[in-house]
Amino acid sequence: MPKDTPPSGPAPLAVPLDERSKHLRRMALGSMLSAGRGHLGPAMSLIEILRVLYDDILTYKSDQPDWPERDRCILSKGHGCLALYAILADKGFFPKSELDRFCAFDGLLGGHPEVLAPGVEASTGALGHGLSIGVGMALANRIKKRDGKVVVVMGDGEINEGSVWEAAMAAAKHGLKNLTAIIDYNKIQSYGPVNGVQPLEPLADKWRAFGFAVEEVNGHDVEALHSVLKRLPFAGDRPSAVICHTVKGKGIPPAENNPGWHHKNKLTDEELAPIREALGEG
Amino acid sequence: MRKTALNMVHELAKRDERVVYIGSDPGPGTLDEMREEFPDRFFIEGIAEANVIGMAAGLAMEGYVPYVNTIATFLTRRCYEQLAVDLCLHKLPVRLIGNGGGLVYAPLGPTHQAIEDIAIMRALPHMTVIAPADADEMRRMVPQTLDVEGPVYIRLAKGHDDIVSQEEHGNTLGKAIVHKEPGEALIVTTGIMLQRALKAVDQLAAEGIECGLLHCHTVKPLDAETLTHMARRAKVVVTAEEHLTTGGLGGAVLETLSETMPGSMPPIIRKGIPDKFTHHYGSQDLLLEHYGLQGPGLAQTVKDALSK
Numbered sequence: 001m002p003k004d005t006p007p008s009g010p011a012p013l014a015v016p017l018d019e020r021s022k023h024l025r026r027m028a029l030g031s032m033l034s035a036g037r038g039h040l041g042p043a044m045s046l047i048e049i050l051r052v053l054y055d056d057i058l059t060y061k062s063d064q065p066d067w068p069e070r071d072r073c074i075l076s077k078g079h080g081c082l083a084l085y086a087i088l089a090d091k092g093f094f095p096k097s098e099l100d101r102f103c104a105f106d107g108l109l110g111g112h113p114e115v116l117a118p119g120v121e122a123s124t125g126a127l128g129h130g131l132s133i134g135v136g137m138a139l140a141n142r143i144k145k146r147d148g149k150v151v152v153v154m155g156d157g158e159i160n161e162g163s164v165w166e167a168a169m170a171a172a173k174h175g176l177k178n179l180t181a182i183i184d185y186n187k188i189q190s191y192g193p194v195n196g197v198q199p200l201e202p203l204a205d206k207w208r209a210f211g212f213a214v215e216e217v218n219g220h221d222v223e224a225l226h227s228v229l230k231r232l233p234f235a236g237d238r239p240s241a242v243i244c245h246t247v248k249g250k251g252i253p254p255a256e257n258n259p260g261w262h263h264k265n266k267l268t269d270e271e272l273a274p275i276r277e278a279l280g281e282g
Numbered sequence: 283m284r285k286t287a288l289n290m291v292h293e294l295a296k297r298d299e300r301v302v303y304i305g306s307d308p309g310p311g312t313l314d315e316m317r318e319e320f321p322d323r324f325f326i327e328g329i330a331e332a333n334v335i336g337m338a339a340g341l342a343m344e345g346y347v348p349y350v351n352t353i354a355t356f357l358t359r360r361c362y363e364q365l366a367v368d369l370c371l372h373k374l375p376v377r378l379i380g381n382g383g384g385l386v387y388a389p390l391g392p393t394h395q396a397i398e399d400i401a402i403m404r405a406l407p408h409m410t411v412i413a414p415a416d417a418d419e420m421r422r423m424v425p426q427t428l429d430v431e432g433p434v435y436i437r438l439a440k441g442h443d444d445i446v447s448q449e450e451h452g453n454t455l456g457k458a459i460v461h462k463e464p465g466e467a468l469i470v471t472t473g474i475m476l477q478r479a480l481k482a483v484d485q486l487a488a489e490g491i492e493c494g495l496l497h498c499h500t501v502k503p504l505d506a507e508t509l510t511h512m513a514r515r516a517k518v519v520v521t522a523e524e525h526l527t528t529g530g531l532g533g534a535v536l537e538t539l540s541e542t543m544p545g546s547m548p549p550i551i552r553k554g555i556p557d558k559f560t561h562h563y564g565s566q567d568l569l570l571e572h573y574g575l576q577g578p579g580l581a582q583t584v585k586d587a588l589s590k
Binding site for chain 2: 114115121122123125126128129130131132133134135136137138139140141142143144162163166167169170
């Protein structure tokens with residue numbers, strides 16, 4: 001088993017974003033602006049995690065979303081859906097024009113993802129559901145003797161939910177090596193710092209104690225994410241957990257580490273100008 | 283009845299490789315034969331109902347038909363959000379077998395008495411709700427749950443309940459059974475109220491009062507056509523259920539008839555458990571008697587209603 005990488009501190013998190021990361025952020029921001037609302041901060045911390053998963057790790061066919069042999073990826077922190085929609089549209093699961101109808105009355109893409117949207121594996125939004133569903137999918141793969149990966153992406157606030165730890169115990173009991181829990185550890189939940197609301201540390205040790213093989217990584221460092229996720233599964237007899245140290249609101253200067261940007265309604269032109277500049281828009 | 287329902291799961295598993303059993307922490311030896319025959323489709327997952335329902339959802343998304351089994355209160359109250367979101371929103375074929383529906387666990391107190399399970403299950407979109415009266419009816423109905431679209435809640439009674447259902451009446455999910463055509467009155471039952479209502483109907487007949495009996499083993503979808511047809515001929519309708527008088531069978535009957543018989547609905551008396559938790563123990567039968575839900579109590583309710 002590879003040795004766990006040390007936790008990334010604040011300095012390595014300040015990685016510069018490349019054009020693709022900025023592009024995906026522009027798509028997510030565009031959706032949010034079209035609806036005049038959206039969970040911007042929780043989506044921005046997710047962009048690189050989803051980008052690396054869908055670019056290099058997961059096997060799927062965007063023109064056949066229900067292809068039985070695909071890997072499954074559940075965005076359990078459904079409020080991060082602006083990031084998911086951007087990557088799914090980028091990959092061609094649905095037309096990019098749908099992004100401009102985010103939260104529209106007859107739109108495909110709601111404020112939390114539903115399976116009606118191609119590429120969305122589970123309807124989420126109520127927190128603490130995804131890992132259990134992933135356990136069921138991984139067990140189904142085992143019965144069917146399929147090798148597919150099941151990846152569940154959770155938020156740090158989300159894992160306050162006891163059901164997550166019920167699911168963790170079940171995953172370990174069944175030795176679901178093809179199940180991976182990814183934690184978007186941006187350290188801020190709705191009210192404020194995770195450490196103030198419900199501290200999670202020692203987080204890696206918790207997952208280890210629950211029977212997972214654990215790695216920690218800078219969740220904005222594309223190369224580092226790629227390197228870690230390519231090594232899945234981390235162990236042959238256990239599920240894996242990847243704790244991604246991230247920045248809430250990453251790439252949107254006023255939103256970074258700012259609980260006030262967990263959910264945003266309208267943005268003024270004054271607010272938008274530096275954001276567009278940071279994301280490389282004119 | 284519980285043994286019958288679980289044995290049926292094993293029988294279904296033999297016929298259909300989609301069938302999976304998931305228990306939480308049942309009694310020792312539960313479905314040993316299925317565990318031995320189909321170890322990869324038999325799961326005991328511990329006292330973690332939220333996870334059990336989510337896991338069942340994941341299996342169902344992949345084409346399986348999980349039959350989940352634990353005590354009715356835990357299966358309905360503890361994991362309600364998982365039932366609503368994971369099962370109903372996704373319209374997944376997960377079957378929920380709730381042990382001890384109603385007052386079966388009378389001596390164990392209110393934490394174990396499933397007195398609002400029908401109401402809260404019925405409130406969920408896409409959920410089917412059945413409460414068979416006896417083991418024979420259970421045996422005929424469980425196989426029908428296999429191909430229902432969406433989740434099904436199966437309310438189990440105590441076991442060793444008197445066998446009163448008759449195969450010749452038919453047993454089709456969603457179709458109410460006419461045990462006796464209405465006279466002046468009509469009693470509508472679900473679950474083990476059928477046994478009590480049959481006694482009430484006999485007692486009333488002996489006293490010269492003709493009372494019909496309609497048994498709704500399926501509370502959702504309720505058989506509106508048969509119910510309406512029967513209610514049209516009765517001066518008074520009494521609903522009888524081992525459940526709160528709010529939101530269960532009585533509620534469903536009222537809602538249905540208010541739509542099918544606007545302006546001509548007969549008086550409807552909902553007989554059940556009042557809107558409070560009981561702090562009596564004893565036995566299921568003693569509590570049913572306490573609430574007027576045994577034969578004599580139901581007969582008296584009919585007579586009182588007719589005399590008004």
